[in-house]
Amino acid sequence: MDPASPLFLTLDLTGVFAFALNGALTAIRVVRLDVVGVVTLGMITALGGGIVRDVFIDDLPPATFSDWRYLAVAATGSLVAFLFGARLDRWVNPILVLDAAGLSLFAVSGALKTLEFGGGAAQAVILGAVTAVGGGTMRDVLIGRIPVVLRSELYAIPALGGALTLVVAIELGMAEVPAAVGGAVLCFLVRMLGVHLGLEAPAPPGIDRRT
Amino acid sequence: MDPASPLFLTLDLTGVFAFALNGALTAIRVVRLDVVGVVTLGMITALGGGIVRDVFIDDLPPATFSDWRYLAVAATGSLVAFLFGARLDRWVNPILVLDAAGLSLFAVSGALKTLEFGGGAAQAVILGAVTAVGGGTMRDVLIGRIPVVLRSELYAIPALGGALTLVVAIELGMAEVPAAVGGAVLCFLVRMLGVHLGLEAPAPPGIDRRT
């Protein structure tokens, strides 16, 4: 598989789009930033995880800066959120669903790319999870929240599970497309289960669950 | 052009000096740190953007750690700010002017170095802006403020504009020195315009413009 294979690109760019919407909506709803801040936070959320992954697997410069589609998709997603954010503004659900979608897509795309660059199975699982949680962690740090990866019991776990599913399925000889879809769907469902069970403590920025 | 050409080094080291003063003054005025904290924040502000740029263009170890002038200039700027900060302490202007100067110089030095390392025009513009906003973003995250790149409408935009001016001017055949000076001056003026128009919301640390 080529790192720019249709499967990898579809997963990765869809993840970028989901995280761009999520980051931009977070900027609107939680921090009330203006358009430049909204687009900037959307793009960092969308591209942060993939940049960290590419630094770690030594694919430099990161694909973000060498393939125009990443910047284009991230900017488009952020602008769409800015233009239509007023309507979505009062619902917390779109933000959580988009975050879960980005998490799931990046867990499998990150694992796929790591395998492609010669990483072992364990590395692929770990780096898939790092890719998945990276952008949301930057988003939360930049707006002064304790990152969701620390606050939620079901954030790192489903990302690891999704990446593991993909890697094991490929090791067992399954084709890449069903392996990737299976891993992403598993991650998404477990993550949304956590959200619906209220395991996601909605910590307010600044004070959170601190003593 | 060699990455250590006089033009590049002049721009880059002057930017390091401006950001070192800025970061150290911020440590004194906003966070009231002692001398080690002041110098540390000054050096991270001064060197952070260039380190990120060098990681992305795969110039490792970053120039910061392989060329002693970077550490020397950053440490000198931070110490100067510590020694004379008591007088500058009550004015907000020096901090904003120095930040605008560092932003402008790094936007063009970052774009120049990216071109030199074989990056395309779009890459040079993006990485110039990333270099420019990187150090100030680290500074703000470390002291618990929402980064100015998210809070101000005219921070990322002038950095992109300055880098774009340089790249377009060079593509049109202009010599590097006037192209770099033109890009930096444009960025500086637009940034200061934003400051004077009050587009820069002076968000207090910790609570900022959050809901």
Added chain:
Amino acid sequence: MDPASPLFLTLDLTGVFAFALNGALTAIRVVRLDVVGVVTLGMITALGGGIVRDVFIDDLPPATFSDWRYLAVAATGSLVAFLFGARLDRWVNPILVLDAAGLSLFAVSGALKTLEFGGGAAQAVILGAVTAVGGGTMRDVLIGRIPVVLRSELYAIPALGGALTLVVAIELGMAEVPAAVGGAVLCFLVRMLGVHLGLEAPAPPGIDRRT
């Protein structure tokens, strides 16, 4: 010396273990996270500094992701802290002692690895200190505290001193083991001196020493 020499590995993995305990205890005591958050913060604190070092010296992917012992030791330390944290919970000392131990071990292991990868003496001192303070800085940023490297007068200084001691001793022809032990012990004693003299302002999260 091979980067995976017994001396380097012993220092580096012991540092990982100390920082894993420290980060996990911090998560329990300061932020009151659940098990996933405790283990995540423990692992980031334990592995963050070494990852930054490996990115800077271009040893990619970072050893963390290519040598299973790093993840195993970091996870074990974090889980141990989670299981026995209830007893340690009310003492602030274990957290500070473990942090000082990790700082000291990483200062010398980071300097050793930089020398091994062909870095000069000054580079080894600087990157040793960056390795030492990196994980704790990430820990503090993630939980919304101003990093200890900015708050304490004796945090960056002993790390630089420990790395310098190692480098000078090796340059003078001393064997690596006593040079490393000497550097680590010096760093640890100076750091603990700072803690006991109260130079460590125990800044509460969120408001710290800000104006």
